[in-house]
Amino acid sequence: MARDLDIRVAIIEDDETIREGYAYLIGNTEGYKVTGTYPSYEDAARKIAHDDPDVLLLDVELPGISGIDALPKLKKILPEAYILILTVYEQEDLIFRALGSGASGYLTKNTPHEKIIAAIHEVMEGGGPMSAHIARMVISSFKRNEETPLTRRETEILEHISIGKSRKRIAQELFIDLETVKSHIKNIYHKLNVHSKADAIKAARDNKFI
Amino acid sequence: MARDLDIRVAIIEDDETIREGYAYLIGNTEGYKVTGTYPSYEDAARKIAHDDPDVLLLDVELPGISGIDALPKLKKILPEAYILILTVYEQEDLIFRALGSGASGYLTKNTPHEKIIAAIHEVMEGGGPMSAHIARMVISSFKRNEETPLTRRETEILEHISIGKSRKRIAQELFIDLETVKSHIKNIYHKLNVHSKADAIKAARDNKFI
DNA sequence: AAAAGTATCACCCTAAACAGGTGAATTTGT
């Protein structure tokens, strides 16, 4: 058996039972090798560079520095490693912070063992493993609201505003008069019941009109 | 066998071989029922409301109206149905347009048959099935650039700017002086080599600094 | 064909925001 082609996996998880459970599972699966297990980020930081894992399973609730905050630091220590979040939490803000910080996947802890192995394999093959519910939330985050009160043109103009363009510039880019842009903006403000750019953008974003 | 608890599936796909292949596969799987197969959106539009599927498999390359453009229309006809995109295309803009228009999943056509069945099941259970490569792209779209030249404070201020807030308002919300905000903005502009809000936002977005 | 909705442009007004230059004190992080 080609030991040197094994996928090298490290685990950062404070609960010893869970940590050793994963280590046992992965260590006893052919093609996978556990290079290290750590109960906290602080512990991992010292040894993990030497252990050089391909994939890192990371818990979000850790003593000391949280998994989320540890993520960018771990990314710096191991720029090439894939980091998979393993957690019980399914809060949107946590998920998006983790993905924004460079996590390559997000699994909930009820994930059956064979799926964890599959996820490690998948991330090595260029995939982005997620638990079903997480995937749904991620997809939903892209979904626009069809019930927008804004017309197509108004939506278009609000989008330009939302990237900081001035009315004059919008007018130029859309080949319409500045007065027309102003007119649309007035209508947008009325419909959204706001009196400023910032509030219009916020209202539209919150309601997924843009 | 409880026929009336079957998951009702419809297929819109112009290639007859593929279409009938899927129909055969799904129709012969216990717990699934094919309520209709259509070669185009125009065909589907007439009959699909009556057929009332739970899940709709939708191809993106269709004669006449494309699958992407058909998506919002189909959503109107069948607001409760889940729509799964089935396509050979993996272009980012197509993926995000589809998800923005309300697709609940995105599968590539090399997906093995058992995974298609699994995806239909998954979407009915609250998941968001995606092919591995698609999931990776979706996750990557959230990933920030760690190599940002901006400091934490500068990034924070640029984020406030990007949602349309005025300098004065930013100063108030961050409990710092207006002059300080201006100072940060000057530095941001220098670092990004721009001379306006809009260009700063664009540069930062393009590079995933915010 | 009429009505409703959308998109277009015009002219008025005032206050606020923006962009840029230069310099400097203070606080943080390593």
Added chain:
DNA sequence: ACAAATTCACCTGTTTAGGGTGATACTTTT
């Protein structure tokens, strides 16, 4: 202790934003 980051000050002038009121033309729907 040093460098980087954050904070504030004072100066200049130009541009933008927000709001009121009204009107014309093009689409879509009824």
